Amino acid sequence: MRIVFLGTGGTYPSKLRNVTSIAVQLPGEVVMFDCGEGTQRQLMHSTVSFMKIRKIFISHLHADHFLGLPGLIQSMSLNGREEDLHIYGPKGTTGNVESMLALGYFKSGFTVVSTDIGSGKELDFGGYMIKAVQAEHSIPSLAFSLEEKPRPGRFDLDKAKALGIPEGPLFRRLQGGRKVSVGGKRITPSMVLGRPRAGRKIVYSGDTKPSERVIRLARKADVLIHDCTLDSSHGGIARDFGHSTAAEAAWVAKKAKVGTLFLVHVSPRYEDVGILEREARSVFKNSQVAKDLSKYTVRYPD
Ligand SMILES: [Zn+2]
Ligand SMILES: [Zn+2]
Numbered sequence: 001m002r003i004v005f006l007g008t009g010g011t012y013p014s015k016l017r018n019v020t021s022i023a024v025q026l027p028g029e030v031v032m033f034d035c036g037e038g039t040q041r042q043l044m045h046s047t048v049s050f051m052k053i054r055k056i057f058i059s060h061l062h063a064d065h066f067l068g069l070p071g072l073i074q075s076m077s078l079n080g081r082e083e084d085l086h087i088y089g090p091k092g093t094t095g096n097v098e099s100m101l102a103l104g105y106f107k108s109g110f111t112v113v114s115t116d117i118g119s120g121k122e123l124d125f126g127g128y129m130i131k132a133v134q135a136e137h138s139i140p141s142l143a144f145s146l147e148e149k150p151r152p153g154r155f156d157l158d159k160a161k162a163l164g165i166p167e168g169p170l171f172r173r174l175q176g177g178r179k180v181s182v183g184g185k186r187i188t189p190s191m192v193l194g195r196p197r198a199g200r201k202i203v204y205s206g207d208t209k210p211s212e213r214v215i216r217l218a219r220k221a222d223v224l225i226h227d228c229t230l231d232s233s234h235g236g237i238a239r240d241f242g243h244s245t246a247a248e249a250a251w252v253a254k255k256a257k258v259g260t261l262f263l264v265h266v267s268p269r270y271e272d273v274g275i276l277e278r279e280a281r282s283v284f285k286n287s288q289v290a291k292d293l294s295k296y297t298v299r300y301p302d
Contacts, residue, residue, distance in 0.1 A: 001024065001025070001026060001148070001200050001202075001297070001298040002024070002025040002295055002296065002297045002298070003022060003023070003024055003025075003202065003223065003225070003262075003295065003296045003297075003298065004022070004023040004024075004025065004046050004047070004048050004293070004294075004295050005022055005262070005264065005290040005291065005292060005293065005294050005295070005296075006018065006021040006022065006023055006039055006042040006043060006046060006048070006292070006293070007019050007020050007021040007022075007034075007036050007038070007039060007042055007292060008020070008264045008265070008266060008289070008290045008291060008292050009064075009265070009266055009267075009268060009292075010064060010207070010227075010229050010243070010264075010265035010266060010267055010268075011064055011229075011267060011268060012064060012268060013036075013037065013038060013268075014268035016271060016292070017266060017268070017292050018036065018037075018038050018039070018041075018042050018292055019036025019037055019038065019039075019064040019065070019067075019068075020034045020036045020064060020065055020264060020265055021033070021034050021035050021036050021039040021042065021068060022034065022204060022225060022264070023043075023046070023048045023053070024146060024202065025048060026127075026128070027127075028052075029052055029053075029054045029055075030048055030049065030050075030052045030053045030054065031053075031054065031055050031056075031057070031130075031146065032053050032055070032056040032057070033056075033057050033059070033144060033204045033206075033225075034057070034058060034059055034065040034066070034204075034206070035056055035058065035065070035066055035067075035068040035069050035072060036063075036064045036065055036066070036067060036068050037063070037064070037067040037068050038068060039068030039072060040068060040071050040072045040075055042292065042293065043072075045293055046293055047295075050072065050075070050076065051076065051079060051081060053072075053076075053085065054083070054085070054086065055085075055086045055087075055088065055125075055130075056069070056085070056086070056087045056088070057087075057088050057089065057130065057132075057142075057144050057204075058087065058088070058089030058090075058093055059089070059090075059135070059141050059142050059143070059144070059204070059206025059207065060089070060090055060135075060137060060139055060140060060141035060142065060206055060207060061089070061090070061092050061093065061096060061139065062139065062207065065206070065207070066089075066096065069087070069097070069100055070100040070101075070103050073085070073100065073101070073108060073112060074106055074108075076110065077106075077107075077108045077109040077110060080109065081109065081110045082109070082110050083110060084110060084111045084112070084113050085110065085111075085112050085113070086113045086114075086115070087112060087113070087114045087115070088114075088115050088116075088117050088123070088130075088132075089114075089116065089117070089142070090116065090117070090118070090140045090141065090142050091116050091118070091140060092116065092140075093114055093115070093116050094114040094115065094116050097112060097114035098114070117132050117142070118132070118134075119132060119133050119134035119142070119213070120132070120133065126149075127148060127149060128146055128147060128148045128149065128199070129145075129146075129147050129149070130144055130145065130146055130147075131144065131145045131147070131217060132144050133213045133214065133216075133217045134213060135205060135206050135207070135208035135211050135213070135214055136208050136209040136210075136211040136213075136214075136242060137206070137207045137208050137209070137242035137243075138241055138242040139242075141206050141207055141208060141242075142206055143203065143204065143205045143206050143208060143211070143213070143214045143217055143218075144203070144204050144206070145201060145202070145203045145204075145217050145218070145221065146201070146202050146203075146204075147199060147200075147201040147202075148199025148200050148201070149199055150196040150197060150198055150199055151196065151197045151198075151199055151300075152175060152176075152177060152189070152193055152196060152197075153193040153194030153195045153196050153197060154193065154194040154197070155171065155174070155175055155192060155193060155194075156192050156193070156194060159191065159192050160174070160192045163182065163185070163187055163191065163192065164182055164183060164185075165180070165182050165187060165192070166182075170182065174187065174189045174192050174193065175189075175193070177189050197300070197302055198301070199300075200222050200298045200299075200300060200301075201220070201221040201222055201223075202221060202222060202223040202224075202225065202298060203217055203218040203221045203223070203224050203225065203256075203258070204225045205218075205224070205225065205226040205227050205244075205249075205252075206227065207227050207229075207242060207243060207265060208226075208227050208242065208243070208244060209238070209239060209242055209243065209244055209248070210244055210248045210249075210251060210252050211252070214226075214252060214256075215252055215255045215256045216256075218252065218253075218256035218258055219256050219257065220256070220257050220258065221256065221258045221259070222258070222259045222260065222298050222299075222301065223258065223259060223260050223261075223262065223296065223298055224252070224253050224256060224258040224260070224261050224262070225262045225264055225290070226244065226249040226252060226253065226261060226262070226263060226264070227243055227244045227249060227264065227265045228244060228245070228246045228249045228263030228264065228265060228266060228276055228280065228289065229241075229243035229244065229245075229265050229266065229267050230243065230245050230246075230267055231245060231246055231270075231275045231276055231279055232245045232246070232247050232248075232279055235248075243265070245279065246263060246275075246276040246277070246279040246280040246287075247279045247280060247282070247283050249261065249263055249280060249287075250279070250280040250281070250282075250283035250284035250287050251283050251284070253283075253284040253286075253287065254283055254284045259286065259301070260286050260288075260296075261280065261284055261286060261287040261288070262287075262288060262289075262290040262296070263276060263277075263280060263287060263288065263289045263290065264289075264290050266289060273289040276289050277289050
């Protein structure tokens with residue numbers, strides 16, 4: 001599981017940062033969170049294949065989070081895409097996507113399936129779940145978690161040998177969660193596997209003030225990607241516009257006991273993000289301001 005920060009700026013693009021978009025590379029597919037203007041150009045500069053994007057989750061309908069969609073959809077069509085593209089977002093997303101598909105002289109060669117989702121929605125995609133909760137912004141805005149299903153426990157070789165199971169295909173069957181039979185004895189996976197191990201979890205806050213719902217959603221996440229629009233000297237503006245300061249984002253990370261915090265949605269006013277990183281680290285040590293096109297591999301904790 002690899003996170004690619006395509007755009008890490010907020011509000012409008014700057015020379016240093018494009019507006020928000022985050023790609024998550026999973027086996028066989030890419031999941032995208034937000035798609036600000038210019039995201040497809042950022043994709044060209046990255047190692048993410050834009051044709052592998054299956055699902056796009058839009059946090060809210062401010063332009064810096066969705067304006068990249070029409071161009072990206074048109075390019076996918078021009079490149080011969082046939083596979084459906086699924087777009088999820090808060091109320092109003094479906095209407096917006098319909099308008100985008102009707103822009104100019106364009107007919108998509110593939111189907112775009114758009115779905116409005118509300119707070120508390122859980123989507124099961126087989127190997128992983130996506131959960132959405134209402135964040136605290138100036139308009140309806142969602143935070144998302146992507147959480148892998150638990151993995152089987154560790155295979156206990158000594159126990160398997162003691163039970164007389166021969167090494168080879170029977171080991172794999174048990175590891176895959178199936179029962180086997182050895183010398184007339186039925187052996188279940190629980191007899192040779194340890195306790196199921198947690199999968200990896202990442203959470204993206206979208207635009208938000210510090211939020212208890214986001215804290216609950218982010219509990220023990222490996223990675224939290226959080227709104228960090230301003231430093232604390234502009235705390236009043238952050239509150240008025242439904243954003244977080246660096247210290248507030250770090251406080252959320254600390255309360256949620258996450259592994260690593262990445263700060264995004266940086267205001268175009270910052271060329272040097274030192275102040276944001278210092279403020280965040282004084283509250284939560286493992287904090288960093290994400291850079292455009294930087295990557296982070298999320299490893300299993302065990
Ligand atoms: Zn924004
Ligand atoms: Zn916004």
